[in-house]
Amino acid sequence: xxxxxxxxxxxxxxxxxxxxxxxxxxxxxxxxxxxxxxxxxxxxxxxxxxxxxxxxxxxxxxxxxxxxxxxxxxxxxxxxxxxxxxxxxxxxxxxxxxxxxxxxxxxxxxxxxxxxxxxxxxxxxxxxxxxxxxxxxxxxxxxxxxxxxxxxxxxxxxxxxxxxxxxxxxxxxxxxxxxxxxxxxxxxxxxxxxxxxxxxxxxxxxxxxxxxxxxxxxxxxxxxxxxxxxxxxxxxxxxxxxxxxxxxxxxxxxxxxxxxxxxxxxxxxxxxxxxxxxxxxxxxxxxxxxxxxxxxxxxxxxxxxxxxxxxxxxxxxxxxxxxxxxxxxxxxxxxxxxxxxxx
Amino acid sequence: xxxxxxxxxxxxxxxxxxxxxxxxxxxxxxxxxxxxxxxxxxxxxxxxxxxxxxxxxxxxxxxxxxxx
Numbered sequence: 001x002x003x004x005x006x007x008x009x010x011x012x013x014x015x016x017x018x019x020x021x022x023x024x025x026x027x028x029x030x031x032x033x034x035x036x037x038x039x040x041x042x043x044x045x046x047x048x049x050x051x052x053x054x055x056x057x058x059x060x061x062x063x064x065x066x067x068x069x070x071x072x073x074x075x076x077x078x079x080x081x082x083x084x085x086x087x088x089x090x091x092x093x094x095x096x097x098x099x100x101x102x103x104x105x106x107x108x109x110x111x112x113x114x115x116x117x118x119x120x121x122x123x124x125x126x127x128x129x130x131x132x133x134x135x136x137x138x139x140x141x142x143x144x145x146x147x148x149x150x151x152x153x154x155x156x157x158x159x160x161x162x163x164x165x166x167x168x169x170x171x172x173x174x175x176x177x178x179x180x181x182x183x184x185x186x187x188x189x190x191x192x193x194x195x196x197x198x199x200x201x202x203x204x205x206x207x208x209x210x211x212x213x214x215x216x217x218x219x220x221x222x223x224x225x226x227x228x229x230x231x232x233x234x235x236x237x238x239x240x241x242x243x244x245x246x247x248x249x250x251x252x253x254x255x256x257x258x259x260x261x262x263x264x265x266x267x268x269x270x271x272x273x274x275x276x277x278x279x280x281x282x283x284x285x286x287x288x289x290x291x292x293x294x295x296x297x298x299x300x301x302x303x304x305x306x307x308x309x310x311x312x313x314x315x316x317x318x319x320x321x322x323x324x325x326x327x328x329x330x331x332x333x334x335x336x337x338x339x340x341x342x343x
Numbered sequence: 344x345x346x347x348x349x350x351x352x353x354x355x356x357x358x359x360x361x362x363x364x365x366x367x368x369x370x371x372x373x374x375x376x377x378x379x380x381x382x383x384x385x386x387x388x389x390x391x392x393x394x395x396x397x398x399x400x401x402x403x404x405x406x407x408x409x410x411x
Contacts, residue, residue, distance in 0.1 A: 028393060040391035047391055085407065192408065239382055239407035243389060251354075253409040266408070270379040 039240055042277035050244050057241045060232055061093045070227040071103055071184070078182040078224070080173050081107040081129065081136070083121030085242050085249045086188030088128050090230055092247060094186060095132040108176045108185075110169045111140040113148020120250045127248060139176050141168055145333050153256070156335070161256035164332060171313060171329040177224040189228040192235040195283045196265045203265070210287070211294045220305045223314040234280060347398040354406050368392040370402065380408035 030037050030049035037047035048056060065071055071094070079094055081087045094105050107129045111118055122138065129136035142148045145168050153161055177185045189197075201209045230238065242249045257263060272279045305314045308327035315327035326334070346364035353374070363370060367383045367390060378392050384403040385394060396402060 028391070036388075037391050038389045040393055050389075234379075235408045236379055236382065239405075240389060243382060251405060251407055251409075253406075257409060267377075270377050270408075273379050274377060 064232050065229050070229050075183040076104040077184050077186050078106050078108045078177040078180055079186045081109050081125045083125035085239050086190055089238050089242050090188040105134050106180055107134050107136045109138045110172050111138055112165055113141050113150055115150055124248050124250050139172050144172055167328045174224055182224050185224050185226050187228050190230045190233050190235045191280050194231050195269050195280050196262050198287050199265045220314050350401045353404045367394045382407050
């Protein structure tokens with residue numbers, strides 16, 4: 001990939017030039033205590049041992065929660081728990097936070113019905129929630145929408161797995177969280193996910209999605225606000241944290257992930273991150289600054305949210321207040337049950 | 344051929360012996376894997392990617408970043 005070197009952006013040679021201890025100049029030791037390092041952070045040019053990496057990781061999480069006031073005393077937070085590394089680590093961090101900030105934590109898992117993939121991750125979710133003493137609720141595509149994702153995709157070969165899965169899963173998460181009377185849903189979205197979403201929205205020319213992304217600009221009784229406390233944590237660091245803490249993680253890829261546009265964007269961003277360490281943080285920080293300016297243009301206006309004419313759930317689709325139509329979930333479920341033709 | 348002999352395992356696949364001289368970063372380059380997407384363990388311990396791999400080391404490369 002031909003990438004020009006930009007002024008002020010450090011390029012990583014990939015090997016040889018590694019961080020030294022700021023105090024004694026020795027290499028390949030934790031920059032804080034000289035113990036054996038577990039990780040080298042290219043973007044900040046430091047080696048960290050197990051203990052200091054865990055400390056840094058948890059401090060970053062708590063700083064994000066505090067600065068953005070993501071969780072407040074006495075709130076009921078539902079963590080969207082898939083059993084993958086991000087959501088499992090998030091549940092652990094939130095459970096740890098509870099010791100200092102009293103709030104209620106419930107885990108909610110959506111079983112899409114993906115054979116050979118979801119069952120082991122649900123088993124991890126159950127095990128980890130039990131270990132932490134967190135109440136765990138599971139909703140399934142089959143029970144709520146009538147069919148598993150596998151069956152749905154077998155019957156409709158042209159359907160995009162991620163689109164179907166995303167729409168139905170988000171619908172069930174909001175519904176489930178509302179039934180649990182949650183104040184917020186916590187998602188395990190990490191820095192990599194956020195950067196990918198920013199790029200995807202730019203490539204798809206969806207500036208409004210960018211403006212409303214991140215903060216709860218939507219005020220609606222039926223819509224449970226979303227928080228992303230891991231938004232500043234790179235995905236790889238979440239995996240390292242889970243492994244160092246001995247959190248049970250099932251590292252396997254969703255069998256439908258091959259079709260995702262997100263995969264291509266992920267590869268490109270990771271290529272840039274390896275060439276120019278800190279790229280992800282800079283994309284994120286630039287986005288936060290740009291978003292402030294874009295929101296100023298809105299003059300503090302909140303986003304209008306429509307309600308589906310069929311199920312009454314909030315929808316960010318193309319419905320208008322004057323002509324509320326069916327939400328994407330109802331159209332998809334209608335299609336699954338054969339009541340609606342291909343849209 | 345110069346280099347150390349190491350036992351390599353990628354994502355729970357079958358272990359294999361290879362000859363290699365260098366650090367984790369160079370190994371990932373050789374395997375065409377991205378350091379942003381994997382965690383490497385040497386003799387059961389997570390190591391940074393400038394860790395020099397020694398003779399008879401057991402190296403495990405785990406893909407931890409997926410899409411979807």
